[in-house]
Amino acid sequence: MFRGHTVAVIIPALDEEDTIAGVIRQVDRDLVDWVVVGDNGSRDGTAKVAIQAGALVVREDRRGYGSACLKAITAVPEVEILVFLDADGGDDPTEIPLLLEALFSGDTDVVIGSRVGEKAEPGSLTFLQKFGNQLTCTLVRWLWGVRYTDLGPFRTLRRSTFDQLGMQDPDYGWTIEMQVKAAQTGLSVLEVPVTYRNRLAGQSKVSGTILGSWRAGKRILGYVFEAKAKELFSRKKMG
Ligand SMILES: Nc1nc2c(ncn2[C@@H]2O[C@H](COP(=O)(O)OP(=O)(O)OP(=O)(O)O)[C@@H](O)[C@H]2O)c(=O)[nH]1
Numbered sequence: 001m002f003r004g005h006t007v008a009v010i011i012p013a014l015d016e017e018d019t020i021a022g023v024i025r026q027v028d029r030d031l032v033d034w035v036v037v038g039d040n041g042s043r044d045g046t047a048k049v050a051i052q053a054g055a056l057v058v059r060e061d062r063r064g065y066g067s068a069c070l071k072a073i074t075a076v077p078e079v080e081i082l083v084f085l086d087a088d089g090g091d092d093p094t095e096i097p098l099l100l101e102a103l104f105s106g107d108t109d110v111v112i113g114s115r116v117g118e119k120a121e122p123g124s125l126t127f128l129q130k131f132g133n134q135l136t137c138t139l140v141r142w143l144w145g146v147r148y149t150d151l152g153p154f155r156t157l158r159r160s161t162f163d164q165l166g167m168q169d170p171d172y173g174w175t176i177e178m179q180v181k182a183a184q185t186g187l188s189v190l191e192v193p194v195t196y197r198n199r200l201a202g203q204s205k206v207s208g209t210i211l212g213s214w215r216a217g218k219r220i221l222g223y224v225f226e227a228k229a230k231e232l233f234s235r236k237k238m239g
């Protein structure tokens with residue numbers, strides 16, 4: 001519990017048997033009530049290792065980062081606060097309290113760990129990733145007037161806020177969907193500089209390969225343009 005509220009850490013994972021246990025064990029269980037891994041049919045020992053390390057594992061056959069997050073959340077219907085982080089050791093679970101403190105400062109609705117500060121290890125964000133993030137954040141600022149610096153996976157929000165957002169993206173559009181919907185509905189989003197490291201072991205699914213970056217980039221930019229188009233269309237229809 002954190003300040004009397006139950007907390008769940010949600011970890012999407014695909015073939016991360018070498019890193020997932022370390023990530024789970026670094027979560028402070030005095031603060032966090034549940035650690036839930038959303039596994040997309042990993043072919044290695046991810047599920048077994050995660051259970052041994054004390055996590056709940058929820059299997060989702062529908063592929064994709066967002067699908068895994070959505071399914072994992074269904075395992076903790078009563079939790080009050082959700083924290084998301086990756087399974088490869090890139091994010092630092094010992095910084096969870098930093099994000100939770102920020103969530104309880106002022107009127108904050110969503111806290112996003114930003115990886116553009118000095119705490120990020122050199123090389124942990126590829127050139128393409130930095131470029132793509134900057135481009136996307138600039139577009140979001142032009143289209144919705146909200147300033148973000150990153151689309152990092154490490155973030156926290158209340159369950160009630162999460163439900164209000166109606167998250168749907170089954171894939172790598174998940175993080176931008178949350179940020180665009182927060183901007184559209186006028187939520188107060190706070191960015192906190194976080195540590196970011198190169199994945200500790202295992203294979204990259206997203207930004208470590210050109211194909212992964214291309215797929216994620218297409219999805220993310222596609223989401224931004226589609227969200228704006230839908231917004232304009234529904235405004236036109238209403239009057
Ligand atoms: N369940 C699930 N998890 C996924 C999927 N794709 C990626 N992940 C997880 O999402 C997180 C981010 O994927 P990474 O491969 O680390 O992507 P990245 O951080 O951009 O790239 P790296 O440079 O390799 O760290 C990791 O925890 C992955 O295991 C997926 O399709 N399903």
Ligand SMILES: [Mg+2]
Pocket residue numbers: 086088090199
């Ligand atoms: Mg990673």
